[in-house]
Amino acid sequence: MSRELAAYRNLKDISREEFILPGTSVCGGCGGMEALRLAAKVLGDRVVYVNAAGCFTLLAVFPYTPFRGSWLYTTMGSAPAGAQGVRDALDVLIARGKVRPEDDVQVVVVAGDGATYDMALSSTSGAIWRNLDFWYFCYDNESYGNTGAQASSATPYGARTPTTLGAERRKDLFEIWRAHRPAYLATVSPRYPVDLSRKFEKAKRFKGPKLFLAAAPCPTGWEFDPAKTLDYGRLQVETGLFPLKEAVGDGPVVHTYAPAKRRPVEEYLRGQGRFRHLFEPVKQAALIARIQEDVDRYWARVEA
Amino acid sequence: MTVARADAVLTGQHFFLGDHAFAEGALAAGCRFFGGYPITPSTEVAERLARRLPEVGGIFVQMEDELASMAAIVGASVAGARAMTATSGPGFSLMMENLGLAAMMEVPCVVVNVQRGGPSTGLPTLVGQADVMQARWGSHGDYEIVAYSPASPQECFDLTVKAFNTADQFRIPVLLMADEVVAHMTERVTIPPPEAIPHVERKRPGQGPGDNGFLPFKADDDLIPPMVHAGEGYRVHFTGLTHDERGYPVLTGPAHDRLVRRLVDKIRLKAWQIVEYEEYRVEDARVVVIAYGSTARSARRAVTLAREQGIPAGLLRPITLWPFPGERVRKLAERVSAFVVPELNLGQLSREVERFTSLPVLGVNHAGGAMMPPEPILDVIREARG
Helix, strand or coil: CCHHHHHCCCHHHCCCCCCECCCCCCCCCCHHHHHHHHHHHHHCCCEEEEECCCHHHHHHCCCCCCECCEEEECCCCCHHHHHHHHHHHHHHHHHCCCCCHHHCCEEEEEEEHHHHHHHCHHHHHHHHHCCCCCEEEEEECCCEHHHCCECCCCCCCCCCECCECCCCCCCCHHHHHHCCCCCEEEEECCCCHHHHHHHHHHHCCCCCCEEEEEECCCHHHHCCCHHHHHHHHHHHHHCCCCCEEEEECCCCCEEEECCCCCCCHHHHHCCCHHHHHHCCCCCCHHHHHHHHHHHHHHHHHHHC | CCCCCCCCCCCEEEEEEHHHHHHHHHHHCCEEEEEECCCCCCHHHHHHHHHHHHHCCCEEEECCCHHHHHHHHHHHHHCCCEEEEEECHHHHHHHHHHHHHHHHHCCCEEEEEEEEECCCCCEEEEECCCCHHHHHHCCCCCCCCEEECCCCHHHHHHHHHHHHHHHHHHCCEEEEEEEHHHHCCEEEEEECCHHHCCCCCCCCCCCCCCCCCCCCCCCCCCCCCCCCCCCCCCCCCCCCCCECCCCCECCCHHHHHHHHHHHHHHHHCCHHHHCCEEEECCCCCCEEEECCHHHHHHHHHHHHHHHHCCCCEEEEEECEEECCCHHHHHHHHCCCCEEEEEECCCCCHHHHHHCCCCCCEEEEECCCCCCCCHHHHHHHHHHHHC
């Protein structure tokens, strides 16, 4: 049994210690916050978070940061570049004996899908290409959540936003990242905490870019009851819309969880305000079918 | 998707948010392309145009960042459209390289900057007026810019129409330097009938395509070359490199001086024609307040209060921040005893005022975050009166 499987057999193995303290200013029911909370339990407190403008920037403005660990804000397009500077400076200080190796910290970029998929894509590409030893945590709430949920290139097909009537297909960021052959990359969901914890634990083995795309169901932007965040988190995976997977270096993509029987996407779409126009005033069966076909085609390739 | 055709010009009385008035002003001016990126407090401009532009046969594109937004409107304008983007401080900073490109290639376009507290992310949701000098000097190199400062939603509409006309007339990027208070203020906005909306055509070449003697960057006596558009059959070459009348790169000192001097002079020599300001009770004033945007509204109240106390105060409100109404300041300086310059920054336009007078110029400064109240302005008016 691999180390991470042994370390995280079930929920009971997840640390009860909190590294993101209560009283944050993100919305109630924020799925991204839950994913980051779980990730932080694996990463611990020897961390410098490097942030790009987005929802989680609010974590550091009201009135103190809830993180145990440090925080560096950068501009929206340049968090991975900021991480480069932090990592290199730490390496220099360690080499000169100014910082003891055991006092070293992990450099973790925390950015939303707006920065990650759009504005900071070239900065991320550069950091991976330079084989920077860093972590990247993208909370993917599929929109520019902090300014009112306008479309990003992570917004799924069919979703209405304040700037689009029905967005195009999402960019396949996992594959864009994977084309760079980073040391490790994975998708995670806050509704699958054991899977999430194992992946962060596994990534510790690797020196180089360790990239995570975290599903982040967003009650405010997607318009659903905040009490149902984990329900939508589960449906996102059980419908097959958000596959849980990982890849190491230039190795194959491994699906770490495949729903035995995928739920129809309609169950996931129904009830979210951003998809209401697919059901009211008349049901848009063709559009829903197209979303279902996309998912089916994806899994047919996986299962082939 | 079919969308019901709607009117581009919503003639009538409205109760509009400043940001929405920018959007409607653009549509009324014939803007049919918007490339933008969400950023508080300008997002409402984009959101309204995302809905309205497709209704009138235009295109709204959400770009991947502000570098792209600015580049997209330059592209749209080169192809012949009236084009606009809207942003706030951080995005405005990212637009600077392409703004300079637009100045160099003489591409008309309009940029709305709804100012918030800076530098950096600063106060995303709260007011500031600290991008005034960036508007003038933000891109590298020498160039002149035109920047309007609206003080009400009605002016957001009117000055947007004017900005497009100025941009096309002079072949320059034009800035609408609003502040968060004005952009998020809701007031009555009157939109005139379409035929009453002023419209200045872009200057177009007299020669047809295929004429070998045609020089796309040869200026007329007004120093402005007629503009050809991509796809019209002319041989044109737009470049950010120093270029000659053919539009081709000529990388020499003399060619550079000739080009940059023309780019600057086409505005400087016409500044008197572009400059706009509004005055309130300056006729017999001894102390003149110079204020713009939301601060001008407080300044007006301060002047009224000063008058009630027997102090002869007046208000000069620059409507164009750039070119600055410096000649008017020089003229007023002949008969007033001091100037008071309140602004939501730590002293920017006051520097410009000082260039035109040796009289005391007293700042009333706050770094931003809330509208300037009349009282501190009144206090300094009293102080100036001595």
